Amino acid sequence: MPLALIREGTKTILRSIQGGRGLRGRLAAMGLVPGAEITVLRNGGGGPFVVAVNDNRICIGRGMAMKIEVE
Amino acid sequence: MQRFTVALAGNPNSGKTTIFNRLTGARQRVGNYPGVTVEWKEGVIETEQTHLRFIDLPGTYSLTAYSEEELVARNYLLESGPDLVIDVVDASNLERNLYLTTELLELGLPLVVALNMSDVAVSRGLEIDAAVLARRLGVPVVPMVGRTGRGIDTMLEAVLATVHRRRAPGQTRVDFGEVVEQRIRRLVDAMTQMDGDAPPAAQRRWHAVKLLERDQAVLATPAGRALAALAETSASELDQQGYDTSDITVSRQRYAYIEQLCRGIVKAQRPSDLDRAYRLDRAAMHPVWGVPIFLGLMFLVFNLTFRLGEPFMNLLETGIGELGVALGLLWPEGSTSPLRSLLVDGVIGGVGGVLVFLPNIVLLFLAIALLEGSGYMARAAFVMDRFMSRVGLHGKSFIPLLIGFGCTVPAIMATRTLETRRDRLITMLVLPLMSCGARLPIYALMIPAFFAPRWQGPVLWCLYVTGILLALAGARLLRRALFRGENTPFLMELPPYRMPTIGSLAVQMWIRCWLYVKKAGTVILGVSIILWALTSYPQPPADWSSPEADPADQAAAAMAYSAAGRAGHLLEPVLRPMGFDWRIGTALIGAFAAKEVFVAQMGIVFAVGGDEDNNEALRLQLRQHYGPLVGFCVMLFCLIATPCMATVAVTRQESGSWRWALVQFWGLTVLAWILTTVVYQGGRLLGLGVS
Numbered sequence: 001m002p003l004a005l006i007r008e009g010t011k012t013i014l015r016s017i018q019g020g021r022g023l024r025g026r027l028a029a030m031g032l033v034p035g036a037e038i039t040v041l042r043n044g045g046g047g048p049f050v051v052a053v054n055d056n057r058i059c060i061g062r063g064m065a066m067k068i069e070v071e
Numbered sequence: 072m073q074r075f076t077v078a079l080a081g082n083p084n085s086g087k088t089t090i091f092n093r094l095t096g097a098r099q100r101v102g103n104y105p106g107v108t109v110e111w112k113e114g115v116i117e118t119e120q121t122h123l124r125f126i127d128l129p130g131t132y133s134l135t136a137y138s139e140e141e142l143v144a145r146n147y148l149l150e151s152g153p154d155l156v157i158d159v160v161d162a163s164n165l166e167r168n169l170y171l172t173t174e175l176l177e178l179g180l181p182l183v184v185a186l187n188m189s190d191v192a193v194s195r196g197l198e199i200d201a202a203v204l205a206r207r208l209g210v211p212v213v214p215m216v217g218r219t220g221r222g223i224d225t226m227l228e229a230v231l232a233t234v235h236r237r238r239a240p241g242q243t244r245v246d247f248g249e250v251v252e253q254r255i256r257r258l259v260d261a262m263t264q265m266d267g268d269a270p271p272a273a274q275r276r277w278h279a280v281k282l283l284e285r286d287q288a289v290l291a292t293p294a295g296r297a298l299a300a301l302a303e304t305s306a307s308e309l310d311q312q313g314y315d316t317s318d319i320t321v322s323r324q325r326y327a328y329i330e331q332l333c334r335g336i337v338k339a340q341r342p343s344d345l346d347r348a349y350r351l352d353r354a355a356m357h358p359v360w361g362v363p364i365f366l367g368l369m370f371l372v373f374n375l376t377f378r379l380g381e382p383f384m385n386l387l388e389t390g391i392g393e394l395g396v397a398l399g400l401l402w403p404e405g406s407t408s409p410l411r412s413l414l415v416d417g418v419i420g421g422v423g424g425v426l427v428f429l430p431n432i433v434l435l436f437l438a439i440a441l442l443e444g445s446g447y448m449a450r451a452a453f454v455m456d457r458f459m460s461r462v463g464l465h466g467k468s469f470i471p472l473l474i475g476f477g478c479t480v481p482a483i484m485a486t487r488t489l490e491t492r493r494d495r496l497i498t499m500l501v502l503p504l505m506s507c508g509a510r511l512p513i514y515a516l517m518i519p520a521f522f523a524p525r526w527q528g529p530v531l532w533c534l535y536v537t538g539i540l541l542a543l544a545g546a547r548l549l550r551r552a553l554f555r556g557e558n559t560p561f562l563m564e565l566p567p568y569r570m571p572t573i574g575s576l577a578v579q580m581w582i583r584c585w586l587y588v589k590k591a592g593t594v595i596l597g598v599s600i601i602l603w604a605l606t607s608y609p610q611p612p613a614d615w616s617s618p619e620a621d622p623a624d625q626a627a628a629a630m631a632y633s634a635a636g637r638a639g640h641l642l643e644p645v646l647r648p649m650g651f652d653w654r655i656g657t658a659l660i661g662a663f664a665a666k667e668v669f670v671a672q673m674g675i676v677f678a679v680g681g682d683e684d685n686n687e688a689l690r691l692q693l694r695q696h697y698g699p700l701v702g703f704c705v706m707l708f709c710l711i712a713t714p715c716m717a718t719v720a721v722t723r724q725e726s727g728s729w730r731w732a733l734v735q736f737w738g739l740t741v742l743a744w745i746l747t748t749v750v751y752q753g754g755r756l757l758g759l760g761v762s
Contacts, residue, residue, distance in 0.1 A: 016314075016315070017319075019560075021284075021285060021286075021287070021318055022135070022136075022137045022287075023137065023560060023562075024316075024318060024319065025133065025135035025137060025284070025286075025318060025322070026132060026133075026135065026137035026138075026562065027562070028133075028135075028318075028319065028322035029132035029133035029135060029170050029171070029322075030132055030167070030562075030564065031166075031167045033319065033322050033323055033326060034314070034315055034319055034323065035323060035326075036326075042356070044358070047356070047358070047361070047453055047454065047456065047457055048453060048456055048466075048561045048563075050356075050453075050565065052345075053167075054164070054166060054167065055163065055164055055195075055345055056164060056167060056564060057349065057564070057565035058562070058563070058564055058565065059449070059453050059561060059562070059563045059564075059565055060560075060561065060562055061456070061460075061558075061560050061561030061562065063558070063560060064560045064561070064562065
């Protein structure tokens with residue numbers, strides 16, 4: 001299921017990322033790597049997504065959120 | 072005196088720059104990496120026997136270059152081989168920060184880890200055993216609080232001890248697990264057997280890992296190309312081993328190693344209370360109120376900037392004026408010495424005119440530094456991204472565009488926060504269209520001259536809106552035509568809110584201030600002298616006008632005779648379609664120095680003097696010569712065309728080459744000509760506002 005469809009407040013595990021290698025590398029370096037536990041903090045309201053990984057908060061564009069597969 | 076170069080690396084938001092500022096204080100030099108839009112910062116410390124040169128690298132998450140900044144940081148580390156790297160690690164975010172650390176270890180560079188923000192970690196209830204971490208990593212780990220300076224001396228000691236050591240560093244490396252390690256060994260062995268192209272021995276492991284990740288930049292190197300086949304085979308083997316592609320496998324192994332590294336080192340005394348640091352986000356990132364709050368804050372910032380800056384600007388203006396007078400007194404009364412004219416009118420007039428804005432610019436920079444240091448900038452980008460992405464820009468572009476309403480110079484410097492070169496260049500190219508403060512004197516002159524009071528507000532508003540619409544349309548066009556590709560994915564870390572220290576802000580202010588003055592002293596000085604020469608020479612012969620004639624008339628006559636005046640005449644064929652004559656042309660030439668000069672030049676050309684008190688007299692002249700349509704067209708042209716020389720100079724600096732500064736200059740000038748011509752001719756056809 002794409003990350004974009006996960007409701008606010010839910011915890012989930014990242015499965016895979018469809019995207020270029022550069023982007024995958026950057027996401028990985030920020031903590032968004034398959035196997036990582038993500039909490040969706042913000043979904044909706046017309047702006048980008050906000051997720052929490054460990055103690056980090058990261059904003060992700062909607063388009064990218066569609067390309068990230070989670071549990 | 073031994074000299075060493077130390078590079079500071081670390082994640083964005085790890086407090087690296089604060090530490091750099093603390094170390095080097097005002098002894099910093101800021102410039103640009105050649106050819107790219109990335110800023111170069113270096114500073115110096117000297118102890119009794121050692122000279123340490125610090126390079127503050129752009130913040131990176133890893134050595135996989137995704138943005139231009141990361142590429143610059145990585146290339147610097149690979150090619151310039153600093154004597155030591157200080158890895159600034161955010162203690163409250165240890166595992167993520169160690170990702171970069173492991174890559175730095177792989178490069179084989181001597182390392183010292185600055186465990187920064189220890190106070191934040193403690194306040195979150197985290198206890199980190201630095202000694203054990205140091206032992207496991209094989210490098211010194213120094214707990215620090217960059218904000219207060221605590222730990223800085225210990226860190227400097229570690230740095231000095233490490234650089235003076237002669238033997239090779241005994242640093243650990245990531246153990247990627249046998250499956251991956253086997254492939255790494257294979258690649259490293261192959262490199263050992265290569266002749267010329269192999270990377271230096273210390274870097275081979277890093278290169279091998281990158282090849283397994285299919286890193287494009289590394290594959291493009293001579294070594295990469297030579298080993299391409301072997302690299303692809305090894306990477307494919309890894310692909311087949313598991314669910315992920317080889318680059319993901321490598322990343323996951325890295326994190327697995329880090330997790331093991333941190334086992335027993337990080338103890339949580341109590342559950343993480345992270346929400347407190349993000350409390351303000353309920354308002355700042357509110358779906359409905361986020362944008363109004365942002366706009367309100369910006370309004371406040373601008374207001375404060377101009378309110379606080381005005382007394383200082385007036386002071387400077389008076390001071391510079393007095394300086395000019397004092398200098399002039401060195402010559403006998405009524406002297407026509409060219410040197411006097413050069414110094415008083417050319418240098419002090421030109422450079423002084425630009426320096427007068429220093430207070431405003433410094434305050435704008437202060438505001439930017441405060442917004443950025445506190446973490447609010449990220450929220451602003453988040454809130455505005457929705458709108459910016461419609462024209463193909465990143466949310467972060469909004470702030471520089473907004474600052475452009477104050478002054479284009481700091482706005483162009485603010486584009487540094489944008490991640491991609493493409494976003495930076497596009498924003499820089501359209502920025503001058505945001506009507507800056509310097510154009511206000513032109514509007515203040517022209518609007519009351521031609522428009523009845525009830526039309527004055529709307530006309531001003533119309534100009535501002537035109538600028539904004541053109542900027543957005545321009546950005547869209549540039550995205551479609553020159554800078555194609557997908558919208559930059561919005562990916563941004565949201566740092567916890569922080570309070571930047573006064574010291575850090577003060578240092579940044581000083582640096583920007585100094586940069587602006589330096590710019591004034593070089594490029595602007597040069598252009599001022601050239602413009603002075605163009606408007607003063609050739610001088611009319613002594614009998615051109617009678618000595619009893621009004622000095623203003625004499626000045627007007629001299630202007631007409633000068634090179635600038637003649638250029639104005641020469642340009643007439645180009646100016647006519649817009650409804651302009653040679654006088655406006657001459658004034659526009661002067662306006663290149665600084666927009667406000669337009670008003671002064673018009674004053675001279677119409678023989679009413681350049682004072683503000685003479686504006687009514689000048690308006691009278693303008694009404695007699697032109698109609699409202701031309702008046703509007705002049706303002707339109709000034710809005711779109713010829714960014715002032717300070718802007719061009721800063722664009723050249725921030726974009727890394729003259730190419731883009733010239734594209735900006737000529738692009739906007741041509742656009743201005745086309746649009747103004749269309750408006751003028753169209754207006755004439757429709758019979759609007761022609762007197």
